Amino acid sequence: MPQTEPIIYPEIKVPSRILLGPGPSMADPRVLKAMSTPLVGHLDPEFVKVMDGIQELLRYVFQTENALTLPVSGTGTAAMEAAVANLIEPGDAVLVCVNGYFGRRIAEMAERYGAQVEIITRPWGEIFSAEEVDAALKARPAQIVAIVHAETSTGALQPLDEISRVVHQYGALFVVDAVTSLGGLPVRVDETGIDVCYSGAQKCLSATPGASPITFGPRAVEKIDARKTVVANWYLDMSLLKNYWGGQPRTYHHTAPISAYYGLYEALRLAAEEGLENRWARHRKNAEMLWQGIEELGLSMHVPLENRIPSLTTVRIPKDVDDLSIRKALLSEYNIEISGGFAELAGRVWRIGLMGYSSRAENVLLLLAALKKLLE
Ligand SMILES: *Cc1c(COP(=O)(O)O)cnc(C)c1O
Numbered sequence: 613m614p615q616t617e618p619i620i621y622p623e624i625k626v627p628s629r630i631l632l633g634p635g636p637s638m639a640d641p642r643v644l645k646a647m648s649t650p651l652v653g654h655l656d657p658e659f660v661k662v663m664d665g666i667q668e669l670l671r672y673v674f675q676t677e678n679a680l681t682l683p684v685s686g687t688g689t690a691a692m693e694a695a696v697a698n699l700i701e702p703g704d705a706v707l708v709c710v711n712g713y714f715g716r717r718i719a720e721m722a723e724r725y726g727a728q729v730e731i732i733t734r735p736w737g738e739i740f741s742a743e744e745v746d747a748a749l750k751a752r753p754a755q756i757v758a759i760v761h762a763e764t765s766t767g768a769l770q771p772l773d774e775i776s777r778v779v780h781q782y783g784a785l786f787v788v789d790a791v792t793s794l795g796g797l798p799v800r801v802d803e804t805g806i807d808v809c810y811s812g813a814q815k816c817l818s819a820t821p822g823a824s825p826i827t828f829g830p831r832a833v834e835k836i837d838a839r840k841t842v843v844a845n846w847y848l849d850m851s852l853l854k855n856y857w858g859g860q861p862r863t864y865h866h867t868a869p870i871s872a873y874y875g876l877y878e879a880l881r882l883a884a885e886e887g888l889e890n891r892w893a894r895h896r897k898n899a900e901m902l903w904q905g906i907e908e909l910g911l912s913m914h915v916p917l918e919n920r921i922p923s924l925t926t927v928r929i930p931k932d933v934d935d936l937s938i939r940k941a942l943l944s945e946y947n948i949e950i951s952g953g954f955a956e957l958a959g960r961v962w963r964i965g966l967m968g969y970s971s972r973a974e975n976v977l978l979l980l981a982a983l984k985k986l987l988e
Contacts, residue, residue: 627947628947629943629947629948629949630946630947630948630949630970630975630978630979631949631965631970632948632949632950632964632965632966632970632975632979633949633950633951633963633964633965634764634765634792634815634924634951634963634965635764635792635812635814635815635821635965635967636814636815636820636821637814637815637816637818637965637967637968637969637970637971638818638968638969638970639814639818639819639820639875639879639969640818640819640878640879640882640968640969642878642882643818643819643820643875643878643879643882644820644875645878646874646875646877646878647820647871647872647874647875647878648871649871649874651870651871652870654864654867654868654870655862655864659868659870659873660862662873662874662877663857663868663873665877665880665881666682666683666873666876666877666880667681667682667857667858669877669880669881669883669884670682670683670825670827670880671827672880672883672884672888673794673795673799673817673825673880673883673884673888674794674799674801674809674825674827675799675800675801675802675803675888676801676802676809676827676829677802678801678802678827678828678829678830679858680827680828680832680833680850680854681825681826681827681828682825682826682853682854682857683813683823683824683825683826683873683876684810684823684824684826684848684853685822685823685847685866685868685869685872686822686823686824686848687812687813687814687821687822687824688791688810688811688812688813688814688815688821688824689717690824690848691791691810691811691812691824691825691826692714692717692718692721692789692791692810693721693845693848694810694826694845694848694850695758695787695808695810695826696718696721696722696725696758696787697721697725697843697844697845697848697849698828698832698836698843698848698849698850699756699785699787699808699832699835699836700722700725700726700727700756701726701839701840701841702725702726702727702841703726703727703728704726704727704728704754704755704756705727705728705730705752705753705754705755705756706719706722706727706728706729706730706754706755706756706757706758707729707730707731707732707745707748707749707752707754707756707757707758707784708722708729708730708731708732708757708758708759709731709732709734709740709745709757709758709759709760709770710731710732710733710734711733711734711735711736711737711738711739711740711760711763711766711768711770712736712760712763712764712765712766712768713763713764713765713954713955714760714763714764714765714789714791715731715758715759715760715763715789716731718758718760718787718789719731719758722756722758725844726844727756730748730752730754732744732745732748735956736763736765736766736768736955736956736957737766737767737768737914737915737926737957738768738919739768739769739770739771739919740759740770740775741774742774742775742777742778745757745775745778745779746778746781749778749779749782749784753782753784754782754784755784755785755835756784756785756787757775757779757784757785757786757787758787758788758789759772759775759786759787759788759789760788760789761788761789761790761792761793761799762790762791762792762793762797762921762923762924763792763921764791764792764815764921764924764963765953765954765955765957765963766914766915766926766957767913767914767915767920767921767924767925767926767961767963768915768919768920768921769793769797769915769919769920769921772788772804772806773804776804776805776806777805780805785807785808785831785832785835786805786806786807786808787806787807787808787809788804788806788808788809788810789810790809790810790811791810791811791812791815791824792815792816792921792923792924792965792967793811793816793921793923794809794811794815794816794817794825795811795815795816795817795818795883795888795891795968796815796816796891796892796895796922796923796967796968796971797816797892797895797896797921797922797923798888798892799811801827801829802829806829807828807829807831807832808826808827808828808829808832809826809827810824810825810826810827811824811825811826812824812825813825813872813875813876813879815923815965815967815968816895816923816967816968816971817876817879817880817883817968818879818882818967818968818969818970819872819875819876819878819879820872820875822869822872822875823869823872823873823875823876825876828850836850836851847866852865853865856868879968892922894971895922895923895966895967895971896922898922898966898971898972898973898975898976899920899922899923899925899966899971900922901973901976901977902925902964902966902976902979902980903917903920903925905976905977905980906925906927906980908980909980909983909984909987910930911927911928911930912927912928913925913926913927913928914926914927914928914957914960914961922966923965923966923967923971924963924964924965924966924967925963925964925965925966926953926957926961926962926963926964927961927962927963927964928960928961929959929960929961929962933987935952935959935962936952938962938983938986938987939951939952939962941986942979942982942983942986945982945986946978946982948978948979948982950962950963950964950965950979951963951964951965964979
């Protein structure tokens with residue numbers, strides 16, 4: 613029998629956690645405030661101004677002049693799917709560099725869109741050399757090469773410039789996942805020659821999950837315009853979405869997640885106010901403080917210094933320490949969230965994020981002090 617009596621549920625009541633995991637980061641209070649702005653219609657002239665602002669600010673954050681730069685409605689995975697779905701036509705040869713969880717996700721998606729996917733792999737925590745990509749493309753040409761800039765599952769930062777040159781020597785398009793890097797460390801789409809770059813809102817931008825930046829360069833747009841088949845994903849089809857984002861007139865595609873866009877707008881305004889260089893320096897400085905403190909506790913990092921992501925650190929868990937009980941105690945006793953490793957790194961590392969608003973000296977000191985107490 614279905615329930616017919618009124619049901620009384622309590623209000624949502626959650627503590628304000630210190631989020632130092634792989635995402636979400638703590639939303640900036642200004643973002644949360646902006647998100648409580650009253651709704652307007654998704655084609656309201658005032659909302660169109662917000663959309664225009666988001667696009668211009670995104671071009672700044674991505675360091676690009678690409679016209680087709682916008683947030684997709686959904687989390688970082690939706691932006692990943694937008695990149696894959698729009699670029700790939702069935703039968704396309706795609707090379708995916710897999711050195712962690714998210715590279716594998718790109719490869720799985722590409723297969724679902726009918727690509728002939730080849731992967732090259734590195735152990736979790738290591739990075740690819742341009743020679744490896746060159747050898748793979750020599751052995752089997754591809755139209756698209758995809759790589760993850762900052763592998764959140766491993767803590768390894770992938771240099772992009774040389775690989776980008778190699779990819780373009782072979783006439784392929786270069787797709788980069790910048791979900792954990794954008795807004796926290798240098799991502800220069802135009803200078804690096806990235807053809808499609810996407811990110812998320814709840815990592816170094818410190819907005820809430822749900823509106824995810826993506827940018828398509830001229831070569832990518834050319835490939836999309838030359839498609840012989842329609843994009844298999846209606847919701848993420850850029851040829852339709854671009855009419856909402858800049859068509860004359862703008863036309864309805866789906867109702868924009870208005871509040872999420874308010875939040876992203878404010879997060880991008882914050883990034884622009886701080887300035888990218890200052891923001892990158894802040895992430896770096898706080899990460900170095902964390903790394904030094906971790907070493908002083910007698911622990912070590914999983915990734916060597918030169919390949920380490922400032923916004924996401926993997927710390928090796930000592931053999932005699934129980935992963936889960938430390939993380940549980942951090943959460944229940946100190947209100948701090950960090951995360952464990954998964955797959956190859958399950959039980960072997962902690963993942964500590966210092967992203968966006970969470971990247972603050974006081975958070976680093978608090979975490980180090982709490983860890984010290986718990987490890988004693
Ligand atoms: C978090 C993350 C994603 C997925 O983003 P969601 O917002 O969880 O959908 C993709 N790639 C990388 C590198 C990430 O860190």
